[in-house]
Amino acid sequence: MKNTLSQLTRSHLFWPCVTLVLLCLANVYFNPGFFDIEVKDGHLYGSVIDILNRAAPLMLIAMGMTLVIATRGIDISVGATVAIAGAVVAALIGGSLVIKDGVQTYVSNVPMPLAIVAALAVALLCGLWNGLLVAGAGMQPIVATLILMVAGRGVAQLITEGQIVTVYYEPFFFIGNGFIFGIPVSLYIVAVVLAVLLLLTKRTALGLFIESVGINPVASRFSGISARALVFWVYAFCAVTAGIAALIITSNVKSADANNAGLLLELDAILAVALGGTSLAGGRFYLIGTLIGALIIQTLTYAIYSLGVPPEINMVVKAIVVFGVCLIQSPALRDLLMKHAFRTGGTA
């Protein structure tokens, strides 16, 4: 019994989970209906669903970011990539009113699948560019991706000409607003990406190679791993997750806002990765931990909205929670408390 408990606490998922549960409890305390889920219009409806749904883009990007960080890198351009991919898909689909069979319907400018593929391709391109700068030219990841972070939003605005591009084409809304068996589509997307990633990292040598490169790139290279190619593709993948997230976001608000879409998303994604237990210095990574990290962030945001926290102290609340979460997860603090407990226990 004691053994399983200690094993449990040693699992890297334990403390992130504890944090998430605590946050949920806080939510329930202030808002008893927090866990209520009802069925409305044939789909699930409730706070928890909102949180999951809203966290989906963050979870996707954070997963890509996890891999990047595991290789000792960082990608601060994901927000810009979201803006670009969102702009592309919105601009391509748009939607114009036509009268078909006597009914007014909106049709897309280009076929929707094509538009989606194009958006993902553009996102991939962004990733390849980052990969090229980092792995090819050997730039430091933070500056290499800073370039796209700055220029990317410009490119997105160029595509939308500074306007918010509204999408009118109904079928596209399904991605961000639709439900399958009552559960939001975005969650299926997260599940699929997660499954693919878990498969790749656990059932192939990808995970091993990524961790190895992140821990000791030189030794990995000397063992015959092509570290550069690996790093290159990891950036590409991260951008694709941003592209998918862009589809969800764009579809969800039915419009693309080049200036604001995905703003500061990179910070949240990195925070999610760190809260999930992955070290920002690279090496061992925990995808599930990252997902929990993303959920922690979204639950916190939701709590701030629903508890009626005045907007001027949003940031303070967020800061305190971030510190609190980190303290809970800090083994050093636990050791300290443990020692203290023993000492007082011993003298008593």
Added chain:
Amino acid sequence: SASALTLGFAQVGAESEWRTANTGSIKEAAKAAGISLKFSDAQQKQENQIKAIRSFIAQKVDVIAFAPVVTTGWDTVLAEAKRAKIPVILTDRSIETKDPSLYVTMIGSDFTEEGRKAAKWMLENVKGQGDVNIVELQGTVGSAPAIERKKGFEEVIKSEPRFKITRSQTGDFTRAKGKEVMEAFLKTDKNIQVLYAHNDDMAIGAIQAIEAAGMKPGKDITIISIDAVKGAFEAMMAGKLNVSVECNPLLGPQLMNIVKDVKAGKQLPKRINTEEGVFPMETAAKEFPNRKY
């Protein structure tokens, strides 16, 4: 040509559609008026605007105009402009300064007045007896429009105790945030009569959230917003948005005339307001074809 007038214009950024329309109007008007325009985008940072103004001074432009990111902190750089004998025009909002001679005139909207207009429309149109619970979607915390639109609105409803702001949260002027915040509001609060959004984008996001909650925006919840951009008119025509208070970005032509007047040495009032209306749902269809932004 050497004789052409050069105007240095330091824009806030391109943070919204409204701003883009504002920039577009200024660029077009400058071209039409034969004024050579030096345009600088500050990406929402005051320090960038100050740098831009300095570089305009170094470039020896004829007139400097800028839309201040924030009302305070301009004295030093404007004093430099004054020393270089370059007249300065403010657009969009005014600045706080002890020395009003630092700028010639200010042309633009009055955010506080917009907030008042929104509140007045509400007092006139939201009928009934009981309490009216209002939720507010604020703009970016600390930004001038957010502060002033809130101030104007609160000023007017103060006199009517049955109107109460029950929840207020920032939506960062964006659709996505507007939607997210409204979703959370709807889950925790079943009793919302009015939504006041500091701009149209947040209102549009919130409308989606209200629809997803199975309610009818514009009917179950009265929605009031500011800016009156095209998207708002579409929403109004669909009956989902009740009213939008105009905040007119198209002050390019007016600005160019002022630039010319300043250069010609004409006396100008310290403040020139732009014409702004209030567009309730019913007038939307008629007005829509006239909208340029």
Added chain:
Amino acid sequence: MKPTPVLVMQDICKSFPGVKALTDARLRLFPGEVHALMGQNGAGKSTLIKVLTGVESPDSGQILLKDQPIRPESVDDAQKLGISTVFQEVNLCPNLSVAENIFIGRFPMRGLAIDWKAIERDARKALLALNIDIDVTRTLSEFPVAIQQMVAIARALSTEAQVLILDEPTSSLDEDEVERLFDALRELKRKGIAILFVTHFLDQTYAISDRITVLRNGEFIGEYPAAELGRLELINTMVGRDIDEAGQAAKSASSADRPTDRPFISVQGLGAAGRMHPIDLDIYQGQVLGLGGLLGSGRTETARMLFGIDRAESGTIAIDGAPVRLNSPRKAVRQGIAFCPEDRKTEGIVADLSIRENIILALQARRGIFRYLPKRVQTAMADEYIKQLGIRTPDAEKPIGQLSGGNQQKALLARWLATEPKMLILDEPTRGIDIAAKLEIMDLVKTQCRKGLAILFISSEMSEVLRVSDRIAVLRDRQKVGEIDGKAADEQSVFRMIAGAEA
């Protein structure tokens, strides 16, 4: 009258998760003696030293310095108490200059500022005393490990300490350097400083030490005057069973006699400006080619070019007669070449990965991402090598960084053996490996060789090179100066060849 010890460690216990590294370990150090701390890999030598210097805190036991109980919490504390240490592995800052590495922490000041002139001057002097003549303003990472090790030694020697601890300072130093170090130690001894010395080289133990403490499995076995403990006895005490050193060391005559028709790899004029003069080498299957030479003679450089780490600017390489271009380690691995680098900490181990993952890493890299070895196979493979090479660990899932130095080295060897290579480049493979394991590894090398493996063997231990090599290529100043038959060669002939090039 019996002198009193400066330092006494009593009943030291230390456990790590899953391992009891020290059980009631003991140690006494007298002023003016060199004390050898001996034991197999993983016996707990480094751990004992870490406890003494405040890096690890003991679970129980006590330390007395001049009869005063001490409990250093950090290296800083220990230094203040007069305990100066060279840790196993080079623990210096690669980004700082050589001079700075020697003096950081106790810079001479001129007013408020660091006196850089004095530092450079003194650093130069300190290194010259060890016969190292290098530009001390250059960054440490520009130098090979051997030099780095000498820098670390110079750092320790130049402090005013009453206790000096050296944890395997001589692995990968050649005889000349070792002799210099010993001269310096004798000097300190005369001054009455107590020196604790860890090494796996018995010759060195006997050359310098006065007394010997033996640890086995973290336990104190005994303390002996060096003069009274014979070599074989010492080995047997360390290992805990009888080992016949001489018998195993005998040259296996068979391999070199095998007729080899054509070299596995043939190198013509391989070189790079500024790094290596063009070199010709032929390495045959079933043979060991030794590289002989002194520090900085270009042995590592040659190996790195062969493995595609450093790009050669001229020359050709043919494998089995077919020309190949080896411009990345990956390509070399694909060609069946394996390379065990000399700097295991920065170029070898992937510290946070488990032993299992470290062992299968190269094999997996060769198989590619998608042909993933099932976990079951990995574990089986790791377990087998752990057994075969005697890696001391509770299980294969422990991070390799937590292994003792020698055991890490063994795991690295396992990594390459697992790829079943056609050619194995071993750069200082016996660094930090205990005598029993060394014999086993040499044996393993021989066995592999007999099975048709080609081996390029580099070691600072000339005797080791002589023992295993069928042929020896002698390098000097990054240039090949000749090649001799391994069977006929002895140390004199090699040194003559090195010297001959000088004339």
Added chain:
Amino acid sequence: MNLAGTINTRTLPLLVTSVLFALLFGFGSVSYDNFFSVQVFLNLLIDNAFVAVVAIGMTFVILTGGIDLSVGSIVALTTMVTAALVEQQHWSIWVVVPLVLAIGSLFGLLMGSLIHYFRMQPFIVTLGGMFLARGLCYVISIDSIAITDPTYAAISEYRISFGEEAFLSVSAIISLLTLALAIFLAQYTRFGRTVYAIGGNERSALLMGLPVGRTKILVYTLSGFCSALGGVLVTFYMLSGYGLHALGLEMDAIAAAVIGGTLLTGGVGYVAGSLVGVMILGVIQSLIAFDGSLSSWWTRIAIGVLLCAFCLMQRLLEQGGSNLGAIFSYWKKPAEGSAPAR
């Protein structure tokens, strides 16, 4: 001449960066009227004085292998506290400035302690610090507060003239002094060298007996101090306190340090490089302002393109340069006795 000695791998990035700065400036001078003037150059210093000070603090943090995301927020908080105290409480500048510097340092000290004692990741701790400091600004006031104190106004408008048309501000002078002090701190004090050692290899630094913990805490304290000083310069620059001041400044400071040749992995770089980095970011902005024809989005793209071109050139030159260095040291060898036969 000891060419190989001067172009060594450590100073090369700094050299390359400076040369590229000159190139950029030259490009502007050729392309735009009135660009080539002493004052345009000095304006770079004036306008970026606070960025430079913040970047200097950041450089120390990065040199230890850490990162400090809170700098921009601490700048904003400093301006806010200053404005509140000076305007609303009418405190004297001579009390307020030391006080805010102390607050900034304390903020850094607390973050450093969390990082060291609880072994938290710097990125996260300082991210929390970033939210906290920015949040505290709004707690003081969400609106901006103008500083009308005459002393502030006087300092703000005081100009130190050089010749007829060229002048510097007090802030610029302070930033240059800070730089000089920082260079001394980094190169000639134990603290500075320990910073480098930690960045090189933290464990080694520990095993060498260096005060790693104390230095790490001090580095964040120093960064907090520099941010607060930067904040003071911002109050001189803009005469106001505002919660939205210095948004995203942390990225500028990090970028400046990195462009100036500091490695984010720690241990490599020069404080002086960060000033050059700041100047390069500044000159890119000036180029765009002088061009004056770019729309908002083209401005962003142009900044990105210039940044990219710059970094690529830097990489190219560095690689070429270190090859050059290797060749030089190769040819230096013969002096030591063994002439290579080629």
